[in-house]
Amino acid sequence: MGEWFAIILATVLVNNFVLVQFLGLCPFMGVTKRLEGTIGMCFATVFVLTLASGLSWIVNRLLLVPFELGYLRIIAFIMVIAAVVQFTEMLVRSIAPMLHRVLGIFLPLITTNCAVLGVALLNTQKQHGLFESLLYGFGAAMGFSLVLVALASQRERLEIADIPTPFRGAAIGLISAGIMALAFIGFAGLVRS
Amino acid sequence: MTAAIAVLGGIALVLAIILSVVARRLDRDTKFTVVEQINALLPQTQCGQCNYPGCRPYAEALAAGEADINQCPPGGTTTIVQLAQLLGRHSKPLNPDNGSIAEPQVAFIHEAICIGCKKCILACPVDAIVGAPKKMHTVIASECTGCALCVEPCPVDCIDMLDLQPSIARYRRARPEVIAHD
Numbered sequence: 570m571g572e573w574f575a576i577i578l579a580t581v582l583v584n585n586f587v588l589v590q591f592l593g594l595c596p597f598m599g600v601t602k603r604l605e606g607t608i609g610m611c612f613a614t615v616f617v618l619t620l621a622s623g624l625s626w627i628v629n630r631l632l633l634v635p636f637e638l639g640y641l642r643i644i645a646f647i648m649v650i651a652a653v654v655q656f657t658e659m660l661v662r663s664i665a666p667m668l669h670r671v672l673g674i675f676l677p678l679i680t681t682n683c684a685v686l687g688v689a690l691l692n693t694q695k696q697h698g699l700f701e702s703l704l705y706g707f708g709a710a711m712g713f714s715l716v717l718v719a720l721a722s723q724r725e726r727l728e729i730a731d732i733p734t735p736f737r738g739a740a741i742g743l744i745s746a747g748i749m750a751l752a753f754i755g756f757a758g759l760v761r762s
Numbered sequence: 763m764t765a766a767i768a769v770l771g772g773i774a775l776v777l778a779i780i781l782s783v784v785a786r787r788l789d790r791d792t793k794f795t796v797v798e799q800i801n802a803l804l805p806q807t808q809c810g811q812c813n814y815p816g817c818r819p820y821a822e823a824l825a826a827g828e829a830d831i832n833q834c835p836p837g838g839t840t841t842i843v844q845l846a847q848l849l850g851r852h853s854k855p856l857n858p859d860n861g862s863i864a865e866p867q868v869a870f871i872h873e874a875i876c877i878g879c880k881k882c883i884l885a886c887p888v889d890a891i892v893g894a895p896k897k898m899h900t901v902i903a904s905e906c907t908g909c910a911l912c913v914e915p916c917p918v919d920c921i922d923m924l925d926l927q928p929s930i931a932r933y934r935r936a937r938p939e940v941i942a943h944d
Contacts, residue, residue, distance in 0.1 A: 628773060636765045645773060652777035656784060663788040 573704055579760045580708030586684045587716045588746075588753040593684030596675055597717060598742060606671040607721035611714035613657055613672070615707065617679050618688060621646075621653045622706025625689040626699050646689045647680075654680045684713060716753075720746060796825040803844045805836045808887035809909030811861045816887070824849070835861035836907065867908035867923045873898045875920035882912035882921060 586592045600610045625646045633642055658676050662669045669676065679685060688709045692702040723745050732741055800821035807817070812833035814820040823829035824845070831845040832854050839856070846853035856862070871882070871891075878896040890906040893899025913921045 632769050632773070636769055638766055638769055641766055641770060645770065648770070648773055648777065652781055655781055659781075659785055659788050 573701075575760050576701065576704050577708040577711070580705060581712040581715060582753070582756040583759050585712040585716060585753050585756075586687065586709050587713055588750040589757075590687070591750075592687045593682045593713060595678065596682060597720065597746065598739070599678075600672065600675045601717055601721040601724055601742070603671075604718070604721045604725055606668075607717050609661075609665070609668040610672055610675060611710075611717055613661060613676060614679060614682070614685075614713055615710040617650070617653050617657050618685055618706045618710035618713070619703055620706075621650045621685055622688050622692055622709075623699065623703045624649045624653065626692055626697070626702040629693050630699075642690070642693065643686070646686055650685050650689070651680045684709060716749065719749065797821050799848060800824050800845065803837075803841060803848065804834060805841065805907075807836045807907035807909050809836055809907065809911060810887070811835050811909070813860070830854075830857065832857045833860045836909065866926045867910070868903045868906040868926055869901045869908070869910065869912055870922050870924045871899055871901055872920040872922070873900065875918050877918055877920075879917060881915040881917065885912045885915045887911060 580586070584590060587594065587597050596610055596614070601607050628645055628649055629642065633639060633645060638645075654677060657679070658669075661672070661676060688706050692705055695705075697705055720742070724742055727741050727745070736744065797818070798821075801818050804817040804821060810816065812820045812829065814823055814829070820829060820833065824831065831849065831851055832842050833856075834841050835856060839853075842856065843853045845851075869882075869891075876893075876898040878893060878898055880893065880895055880899070882899060883891045883893060887909065888905055888907055890902045891899050891912060892902060908923065908926075910923050913923060
């Protein structure tokens with residue numbers, strides 16, 4: 570139990586995928602202009618990441634390891650991830666068409682979100698079991714969501730703030746992201762990994 | 763080598779089958795909703811003459827019972843009759859507030875007057891106007907739906923709506939006029 574808690578804490582705060590390992594930066598800057606769309610993106614990513622890390626564990630353990638096809642790992646994982654994303658997109662389109670329009674291109678781009686592939690590859694590297702993999706994926710997604718929501722709420726306020734002209738728009742977004750990354754380094758050493 | 767091909771092919775095949783089954787299942791839910799059925803009947807000119815931003819919003823309003831069926835001038839009497847059939851209402855003449863059923867028209871830009879301000883390009887719902895800033899613009903007549911949305915934004919009034927001249931290429935036998943329904 571304590572070990573599972575450590576995995577969650579480590580992925581959410583200490584080794585946060587976005588701000589410490591710098592994976593998945595495109596949705597981080599791309600869909601954090603409005604909090605509404607960001608929350609939808611977070612749900613989609615939590616769903617995709619958890620499902621993809623579980624499925625890629627199964628693919629790795631049942632197919633790649635017995636047939637000694639470790640060199641095909643990246644291609645196989647990308648295929649699994651793409652299918653999960655496609656599934657998610659169809660689901661979002663039929664359940665919440667408005668959200669589908671808000672997310673636009675960033676929904677299919679979860680496929681190339683390096684955090685998703687990164688989690689799958691790190692799972693095999695760290696030799697996690699199935700449940701640990703799911704937990705690791707879920708924790709990574711929670712960390713991703715936490716950071717995205719935090720940045721989105723900052724950027725919504727920045728919209729009405731009195732910012733010097735050269736820093737307006739993406740520039741101040743990048744600066745706030747950098748300051749947040751600095752703050753997250755403060756979590757290093759919270760969990761012994 | 764064969765194992766690699768078999769494994770990758772197998773993964774792809776299984777995933778493809780799952781996805782296509784799911785897609786069919788979800789499609790069945792969304793395709794036949796009332797909004798989709800109404801939207802399929804509308805002419806998709808996105809002209810906004812119905813006082814909604816486009817055909818789909820009008821379809822949504824119709825499905826919600828907020829709009830009347832006689833607000834679509836480009837669709838004309840045909841669309842009204844079809845909508846009446848679909849929704850089980852009585853067909854009625856087009857609401858004159860929304861416009862009139864006119865002969866098909868195309869926009870024409872007087873290129874000598876055009877100052878290249880791009881305002882008509884932004885207004886065009888079907889991207890039928892080409893041009894660059896400070897260069898004159900022109901209308902692709904085959905794409906133009908004749909919605910006249912570009913006429914109003916033009917600051918120098920260089921856009922006219924012209925009646926489409928009949929030609930052999932576009933000849934169609936006239937449809938029988940719908941006199942009454944129900």
